[in-house]
Amino acid sequence: MDSESQMSAGEQRVRVLVAKPGLDGHDRGAKVIASAFRDAGFEVIYTGLHQTPEMIVAAAIQEDVDVVAMSVLSGAHMTLFPRVKALLDEAGATDILLTGGGIIPEDDVQALLAKGVGRLFGPGSPTTDAVAYIRSWFEERETAREAGQGAGG
Amino acid sequence: MSTVEHDLPPTPDTADLAAEIERREAELEALRSRLAAWEEASAATPSRDDSFTSISGREIRPLYTPVDRQDADGYLEGIGLPGEYPFTRGPYATMYRTRLWTMRQFAGFGSAEETNARYHYLLRNGQTGLSVAFDFPTLMGYDSDHPRSLGEVGVCGVAISSLADMETLFDGIPLDEVSVSMTINGPAIILFCFYVAAAEKKGISPDRLRGTVQNDILKEYQAQHAWVFPPEPALRAIVDMFEWCSEHAPKYNPISISGYHIREAGSTAGQELAFTLKNGFEYVERGIARGLDVDDFAPRLSFFFDIHNDFFEEIAKLRAARRIWARTLREKYGSTNPESWRLRTHCQTAGVTLTAQQPENNIARVAYQAMAAVLGGTQSLHTNSMDETLALPTEKSVRIALRTQQILASETGVANTIDPLAGSFYVEQLTDDLEAEAEELFAEIDGMGGVVPGIEGGWFQKEIANSAMRQQVEIESGERLIVGVNAFTDGGEKVEIDTLKIDPAMEARQRERMARLREERDDEAVQRALSALTHAAREGENLVPRILDCARAYCTLYEIRFAMEEVFGAYREPVFF
Incomplete structure (x- = not known):
């Protein structure tokens, strides 16, 4: 699919880091979502497997991404999401969206939302939901930035 | 292509033979003309779908008849009898009439004590073999107290960091009576040694151990990704185990060559079949290159396949696997011991088919898949629990999964006769088609220099990812219906089942x-x-x-x-x- 064709001239491309944290090697979901993001016109960087939270945050900063999308099927989400969120905040990257998916029970999804993590997508979610979510988050952020600049200037 | 060790019936005289051939030709001709008329009439009747394909994308025709089978190998050459070359009908002569498949539920979580308690529970409930699920740190060769293990200890399986943990894991379990399967690959040789040493502590020598260690590193690089060492030293360690086991633990399977993870990562049935067998041939070649006699280690090579949703394709896959293995071992690797030709396999229902939506429906999916595994002639079976797409299974859901196998064995009658689908025009055609597809993929892999260069170039990984993407697109476009996901959705339903939680302490x-x-x-x-x-x-x-x-x-x-x-x-x- 030609990703450029989906974008209007001058529109900024969303940059997404698709990340596989921890020791879990189940990358089917990560690769499928990365392909779906690319087909949707996002710029996608995939970290590869077995990344530590530190490695993910360093890559996010270095690549200047808008979104970090983590895939966690190992059950270690309650350790990994908060850790990445904390490291992003420490690095001053509070405007990066941390979202993701995997096998994450509803109670844990709610607990992570309360900690500032974005939406998390469970098994069976259409990739289009994640694409639409990131698009609307990105547009909102850009609008807020423009408004902020307008007010300040 | 092969000689068959059977007494053929005495040759009838030529006139009788000519008459018989003529009769058969006439019958086929009559069938062809009836079929043409049937096809014409059918074409006028509306079809409920544009195309009918298997879950792997294989075109399925509306009807299979002797016309499809006229160029097939003869019965003895292509199908034969169970327990006999080419083993299409089963690895053993009497199959389930002598002994049912082993009901082996994969289990492990938390500490060795907790998992030990689950094993005692499963054995009390009539399970006949054990299967150890290790946590991610163990799978990757990290101790529980290693910094990289943080948050993952005991979460997805049991944490085993030393012989002490292994002793606790099998406390009170007679390792000379219960066969134990261990799903471990990157550090397999280490966990295997913990196991042998734990048995030794109970006074059980290695020659009395029955069981299996997965130890299939090639599919780790291709699909599952729990590796430790690079391919060459990893393959050396595997051949070390073949060598050691053939001498000291002759009843133990030092490898389970696994298609399961290849399929779960997204491959088609044909890719699963071909990649798995090709990996198997790679191990055979490595053993031979070490100087081992193929018949010293090949009898202990075992297999593990995924059983997905497409009922007949999965049955055909197991039948094709047995035939390809037997033919290749005998004809290509010069094996003369029938034990080496006999492909024995464990099967597990496809975890990837479970849905988080309306999870109770998974009980039905698992039951159909389990029946396919049994009709395909598996030697042991794990049935997934309905809640495994949400969390590790609860005792209740594991019990239902085990009962599903017991119902299959006791109530449905499918185990009464051997390979009951043999001779079905459709199943035999699918078996042949899968074999042909595998042969094409073998040639493609040979063309890139073999399995290891294919891994290093990312070919397997990309092929699998492409198939996964194709399936996702089919589901999202509504071309492939999944009940509860893109069809028959209740709308906004809440999941109302209990899930197992691991204590963070x-x-x-x-x-x-x-x-x-x-x-x-x-x-x-x-x-x-x-x-x-x-x-x-x-x-x-x-x-x-x-x-x-x-x-x-x-x-x-x-x-x-x-x-x-x-x-x-x-x-x-x-x-x-």
């Missing part, structure tokens, strides 16, 4: 246990055993005796891994996307 307890172990053991013996192992790794000696010494000295998993890593290095996957 477990990780701290496991770390304390490790600290105690490190304090109590004889440090000098630990260091001595580890240096001897590094030396053996460097000198090309068989690693098993040295790792066994490490296990006995209570060296930890990571210490043993590290002692080898000094020589072997660690595997880093190039990112393929």
